[in-house]
Amino acid sequence: MGKVNIHLKRSFLCSVGVIAALNLLMLGSAIFAHANIHYDEKTEETTLWLNVSCVFCTTTLVLAFFGGFGSLKEKKWPLIVFAVGMSAGFLSFVALEVHAQVIKTQMEDHIRSHFLDLLPLTNASQDDLKMLNNAQMQFQCCGVEQGYLDWKNNISQTCLCHNMSINPCVPAPKGSFQFTVEGPEDQPIMIYSKPCIPLIIEETYFYLNISSCIHAGFMILWMLPIGLCIAILCQINKKLETPEVVYSKEARAGKYSCLVETPDDYIA
Incomplete structure (x- = not known):
């Protein structure tokens, strides 16, 4: 061993x-x-x-x-x-x-x-609209696939951009719900331009890649x-390599010669 x-x-x-x-x-x-x-x-x-x-x-x-x-x-x-x-x-x-x-x-x-499955949004249930509004606030998006166009002329207030918005915004179309909000006439009300589906898929892939x-x-x-x-x-x-030992009777007989010269050799 x-x-x-x-x-x-x-x-x-x-x-x-x-x-x-x-x-x-x-x-x-x-x-x-x-x-x-x-x-x-x-x-x-x-x-x-x-x-x-x-x-x-x-x-x-x-x-x-x-x-x-x-x-x-x-x-x-x-x-x-x-x-x-x-x-x-x-x-x-x-x-x-x-x-x-x-x-x-x-x-x-x-x-x-x-x-x-939520489309058209005019026929969506209150629970589905609440879920979509939460997604719009979280991901800073508007609509499902075609942006604010999915809301027709009744764009949700959760599509409104704010000062801390990161995603791009566009002016709200004329005749939409946002134009009833009071504000300066020379500054159009801005809404999120990107739809929610691509942003949700992108963030989902991000967390899945981190998990992987x-x-x-x-x-x-x-x-x-x-x-x-x-x-x-x-x-x-792994076996340890050990030298092979062979027993011989001749080794006990003392058959060997001395390689060192004795002092008598020098006197002679």
């Missing part, structure tokens, strides 16, 4: 400790969310994800224990359990990332169809202890 390099062992223990700390934090967050979420807000999908998170984090903590124990004692079977279990977890991360990319491609169609980057970083961190564990197993399985 070979001897494990001390630097390799320390690197492995540090990486396992970081993963254990992260999973302990996530486990605590999942338990806290499960205990404090309101009963009326609990859905079957939310409860399922919380339960899966608790099981996953608990399993990872157990695997981290096996990995640390196997590294300290230099035993193969705990390290093999750790490597196999962590590899299965890594494959689950890959499957989730592929699923997230599939959902990402479908998200645009879902958002677009959801808001297009965090997920990719976590996958890289997850791969590190697996590689170090495999390296430790290779060193443990």
Whole structure:
């Protein structure tokens, strides 16, 4: 059995400790969310994800224990359990990332169809109009697909630009609701020019990309202890090369000659 390099062992223990700390934090967050979420807000999908998170984090903590124990004692079977279990977890991360990319491609169609169902806005329900008005205030947009034209001549007040507006604005068309607001005649009332659908899709993609980057970083961190564990197993399985010792009876007989000259030789 070979001897494990001390630097390799320390690197492995540090990486396992970081993963254990992260999973302990996530486990605590999942338990806290499960205990404090309101009963009326609990859905079957939310409860399922919380339960899966608790099981996953608990399993990872157990695997981290096996990995640390196997590294300290230099035993193969705990390290093999750790490597196999962590590899299965890594494959689950890959499957989730592929699923997230599939959902990402479908998200645009879902958002677009959801808001297009509100048209025409003159026939939309009060709940739908309230949702659209909230989106217009949050994203500084107006209308659904064609901007303020979707509102006809009854443009919502949430389309009005204010002093802190970031997105571009245009003068409100004549005959619209905004021209009933008192104000200087030489300064037209400005409304947001961009429709809401592109802005909502852009922000959704932004957060999805951030989530994918965090997920990719976590996958890289997850791969590190697996590689170090495999390296430790290779060193443990490596046999130390020792010189072959052959016993010979002639060695005990003392059949050897002295290479150093004695003082008598010099006197002669």
